[in-house]
Amino acid sequence: MAAPRHQEATSASGGFTLILGAGAIGRLWAASLPPQRVRFIPRDTVPAARCCEYRLQAADGNQYPASIPYCETAQPLPRADCLLVTTKAADALPALERHITRLPRDIPVVLFQNGMGSQQRIAARWPERPILAAVTTEGANNPSAHLTIHAGRGQTSIGSLTPNAEHCLPTVVRHLQNSRLRVFPEPEIHQRLWQKLIVNAGINPFTALLNCVNGDILAHPFYLQHIDPLCQELHQLMAREGLNSPSADALRETIETVARATALNTSSMRADVLKNRPTEIDYINGYVASRGEALNLELATNRMLAERVRALTHC
Ligand SMILES: NC(=O)c1ccc[n+]([C@@H]2O[C@H](COP(=O)([O-])OP(=O)(O)OC[C@H]3O[C@@H](n4cnc5c(N)ncnc54)[C@H](OP(=O)(O)O)[C@@H]3O)[C@@H](O)[C@H]2O)c1
Incomplete structure (x- = not known):
């Protein structure tokens, strides 16, 4: 079955997204953003494959194939509109530490972790960077290596954690609204x-x-x-x-x-x-x-x- 149409990408630099953490939520976002405009950042080792191949089972039960390229580990990371960090909370700071020097200083970093503590540590570690937090009620899980299930439709609220994130919040929200997921700005993210x-x-x-x-x-x-x-x-x-x-x-x-x-x-x-x-x-x-x-x-x-x-x- 063909994937449903996306809205037109509107962001200034072509609507490109990097995702760190190719798990359930990362794969949901990767398959929901405009095709060819998403890359996964692999762990530091060379990924076993050039692409992360899986099927996304949408909330309506239909399945769609997804093929998301991994960034080349030896090359500079491609210029992107934002980085979504979709690891578990304990992995977020070490994962970012490994890659952040390869990222431009002005790229917005959106943290998807549940709970509290990891977001505050990341914002304190890189206070000059635009760091944002996302609170999502989307539900996703990976019952097997090649299947991601969008178990429940929800919505994602995004707000800024560091001062430099304030001005890019509207752009980040518009960029992520090019997905099939519902995204809103949240002035009271805490x-x-x-x-x-x-x-x-x-x-x-x-x-x-x-x-x-x-x-x-x-x-x-x-x-x-x-x-x-x-x-x-x-x-x-x-x-x-x-x-x-x-x-x-x-x-x-x-x-x-x-x-x-x-x-x-x-x-x-x-x-x-x-x-x-x-x-x-x-x-x-x-x-x-x-x-x-x-x-x-x-x-x-x-x-x-x-x-x-x-x-x-x-x-
Ligand atoms: N799933 C949901 O429905 C949902 C909803 C709301 C919020 N959240 C939150 O979103 C976060 C992610 O949840 P999830 O369910 O997507 O977890 P997950 O399926 O375990 O995915 C996390 C991914 O991060 C990868 N990872 C860990 N360290 C990494 C590193 N250093 N570099 C690159 N990738 C790395 C993991 O790889 P390995 O598998 O190789 O370890 C895994 O693929 C959690 O904080 C969760 O609470 C999830």
């Missing part, structure tokens, strides 16, 4: 990152520890024992961070609304545990616990959940 952190902190560790889909946590005694203290801690921390903090009851309501709306989904944390891959717990409940320590707050429930999830994987 608040948006926190909203997603709250939901992840309230759902993901429970699904991993109880080994169940999102909806099944809600009636479980372990969840019922810990959800109110967890929401109190999240409320306390947000207030201390100077953020607009809903009450603990409102945070619980938000978490449970999302758990009910995604009742049959397996969270990425549970999926990582089932495959014995490192989880992103250090960027979710682990981040909350460590911010608490830095601010002299005792956030024992977040710390307990982070420790228990860490103990589930041996990598």
Whole structure:
């Protein structure tokens, strides 16, 4: 089946995108942007193939072939309108460190990592560069090496993390709107990152520890024992961070609304545990616990959940 038409590319330098991290989200974006205008940056070793070949199963169930070239590792990176960083949170800074000297100083870098902590470290490491964060509700997974499933359509909000990113936000958003995905500018990106952190902190560790889909946590005694203290801690921390903090009851309501709306989904944390891959717990409940320590707050429930999830994987 032929891929659906893209909107016309409108960006000034031809609508070219580099992607670092050829996993589920990276492949979704690569196959959704205009064909021939995307390259994956490989790991430092020479990639086994010239192109990353796979099929994208769109949210409507139809499958489309994708063939995304890898950049030549020995050559300078091609001039691009932006770089999407789509590795897991723990890999984002080391991956960028490996390649950033090959990138022009003015290329916008858009970070797609879940949770918090990695974005702040990257923005602090390269404060002069235009660094942006994306919060996405798109869902994608790779059930096999050559198939990416767009499991759920969502939207992506993008906002600036460093001062030099402010002026390029509209251009980056317009550029990414040339995909089949929905993209919006977000002036309050920190608040948006926190909203997603709250939901992840309230759902993901429970699904991993109880080994169940999102909806099944809600009636479980372990969840019922810990959800109110967890929401109190999240409320306390947000207030201390100077953020607009809903009450603990409102945070619980938000978490449970999302758990009910995604009742049959397996969270990425549970999926990582089932495959014995490192989880992103250090960027979710682990981040909350460590911010608490830095601010002299005792956030024992977040710390307990982070420790228990860490103990589930041996990598
Ligand atoms: N998937 C989703 O639906 C979704 C939704 C919202 C947010 N996110 C967030 O997006 C991020 C990526 O998630 P994902 O599901 O796409 O993860 P993923 O499938 O594991 O993809 C990450 C990719 O990054 C690659 N990578 C790691 N280090 C690298 C390096 N140094 N150089 C080049 N590539 C490197 C990995 O390669 P290897 O496989 O070889 O290790 C892998 O292909 C996570 O923070 C996640 O929380 C994902």
